[in-house]
Amino acid sequence: MQETNTVIPLREHHDTDFGEPRRFKVYTARQLDKIEPLQRLDEEARFAMDVVASVLPFRVNEYVIEELIDWDKVPDDPIYQLTFPQKGMLAPEHFDRVAAAMRGGDKDTLDQAIAEVREALNPHPAGQMEHNIPEVDGERINGLQHKYDETVLFFPSQGQVCHSYCTFCFRWAQFIGDNDLKIAAKEAGQLKKYIQAHPEITDVLITGGDPLVMKTKNLRAHIEPLLELEQLRTIRIGSKALTFWPHRFVSDNDAADLLDLFREVTASGKHLALMAHYNHWKELEPPIAREAIRRVRATGAQIRAQGPLLAHINDDADDWARLWQTQVELGVVPYYMFVERDTGARHYFEVPLAKAWQIYRGAMKQVSGLARTARGPSMSSHPGKVEIQGVTEIHGEKVFVLRFIQGRNPDWVQRPFFAKYNDEATWLNHLEPAFGEEKFFFEDELAAMES
Numbered sequence: 001m002q003e004t005n006t007v008i009p010l011r012e013h014h015d016t017d018f019g020e021p022r023r024f025k026v027y028t029a030r031q032l033d034k035i036e037p038l039q040r041l042d043e044e045a046r047f048a049m050d051v052v053a054s055v056l057p058f059r060v061n062e063y064v065i066e067e068l069i070d071w072d073k074v075p076d077d078p079i080y081q082l083t084f085p086q087k088g089m090l091a092p093e094h095f096d097r098v099a100a101a102m103r104g105g106d107k108d109t110l111d112q113a114i115a116e117v118r119e120a121l122n123p124h125p126a127g128q129m130e131h132n133i134p135e136v137d138g139e140r141i142n143g144l145q146h147k148y149d150e151t152v153l154f155f156p157s158q159g160q161v162c163h164s165y166c167t168f169c170f171r172w173a174q175f176i177g178d179n180d181l182k183i184a185a186k187e188a189g190q191l192k193k194y195i196q197a198h199p200e201i202t203d204v205l206i207t208g209g210d211p212l213v214m215k216t217k218n219l220r221a222h223i224e225p226l227l228e229l230e231q232l233r234t235i236r237i238g239s240k241a242l243t244f245w246p247h248r249f250v251s252d253n254d255a256a257d258l259l260d261l262f263r264e265v266t267a268s269g270k271h272l273a274l275m276a277h278y279n280h281w282k283e284l285e286p287p288i289a290r291e292a293i294r295r296v297r298a299t300g301a302q303i304r305a306q307g308p309l310l311a312h313i314n315d316d317a318d319d320w321a322r323l324w325q326t327q328v329e330l331g332v333v334p335y336y337m338f339v340e341r342d343t344g345a346r347h348y349f350e351v352p353l354a355k356a357w358q359i360y361r362g363a364m365k366q367v368s369g370l371a372r373t374a375r376g377p378s379m380s381s382h383p384g385k386v387e388i389q390g391v392t393e394i395h396g397e398k399v400f401v402l403r404f405i406q407g408r409n410p411d412w413v414q415r416p417f418f419a420k421y422n423d424e425a426t427w428l429n430h431l432e433p434a435f436g437e438e439k440f441f442f443e444d445e446l447a448a449m450e451s
Helices: 029-034 036-040 043-055 062-068 078-083 092-104 107-120 190-196 216-228 255-267 287-298 317-329 353-364 443-450
Strands: 026-028 059-061 144-148 151-154 203-206 234-239 271-277 302-309 333-339 375-380 384-394 397-407 416-420
Touching: 026 029, 026 062, 029 036, 029 043, 043 092, 043 107, 059 062, 062 078, 092 107, 144 190, 151 190, 190 216, 203 216, 216 255, 255 271, 255 287, 287 302, 302 317, 302 353, 317 333, 317 353, 333 353, 353 375, 353 384
Parallel strands: 151 203, 203 234, 234 271, 271 302, 302 333, 333 375
Antiparallel strands: 026 059, 144 151, 375 384, 384 397, 397 416
16 A cells, blocks of 8 residues: 655644744854853863854854753764854964954954954855856846856845854855845845846745745745746755754744745745755754654755765764765755865864765765765865765876866866865865866866956
8 A cells, every 4th residue: 555645734733732932042152151051161161262253153042052962062062063163163373363362352453353364264255256246237236146057046134144153154254244245135126137137047046144034024025026937947945944943934923924935835836945954963853853844845845955064063974874864764855965165164174075075975875875865075166066976096097086066157067077186185276187187177268257
């Protein structure tokens, strides 16, 4: 007998099953001393946390503190590393400079030190500000990025924070209060007009920050006009709410309205994909996190999971295998394993490309074909998404085998190319062409695009 899945209408599945709606309580750098479990740390460790949190953004909510972190395993607990500042996240010379300014007590000196350290951390990697923001009639359209022909990224201004911040985040510059570093759209009609002017666009990714920090009525104002566009096939929402605040889908005051909006999108014939950010299998363990997944899937939306490979958090093949297998069991599609980007605290989190490929391969060997949908390890680099396909030897030369999953020129996609093996390389710009070639095949064309 064939099994069937019974979908319970949300109006009949009462939020009281998970208790009263939980109050969202958040802590920022100014409230570090109010987080009770941190009192276990010695004074030096708490000062180091203050130093790092003055440079990199910090925000964590009570759910993460109480439900996801095992405080008996701190500092090694992966979710603690994911959300709380660690001394090693700043280079020693940067840490010492900010620490000295903080101890000195002069605000102007401290502000200058923080600003210069942030500038040294490559706040907008991969041409985000220089090459991805589109122009119309010579005028830049803030709040949009258009790197690949078929997909446009949209940054609604109300969604430029998150329920908690990840310490590795490559968009950390969005959250430090500097408007010159922020990508955010202020006009709701901007996105629709741009898509209509570009018939090659079929997909929109609403991102941030986290768009699901917005009230549903605000998210609806951005999404509903898109349902009228025949050219648009897919609407994606990039979010970590399933991990950092699953109550958004279960017990928040407008949770039912959010899920109704998801139903409206799927009923319109558009494919709705919730691009969920997961870094460790522990994020899938709480019952409310699993209920949130169930409710989203019941709307007809698909959940695709992605996240970077990170030292101190998930640089272990067994953890990735367990993550992917658990996702499949819950109806989530493993999508990407990324390489940590060359920005922010990258030196703390980055993993050599050779090791990243070994971890990816080691995880893939443990899971069934249904979990082998995760692509990677993938670098979201300036020319495009470059995947490490393996390490091999050709004519006596040890090489990385690479290919473009996505490229600034669509003709680059799926083209294999080779780089000299380098066991210390952590990013594309650390690699050199193999077989005596002077350049990779795409470099001249990329330079022409830039000029």
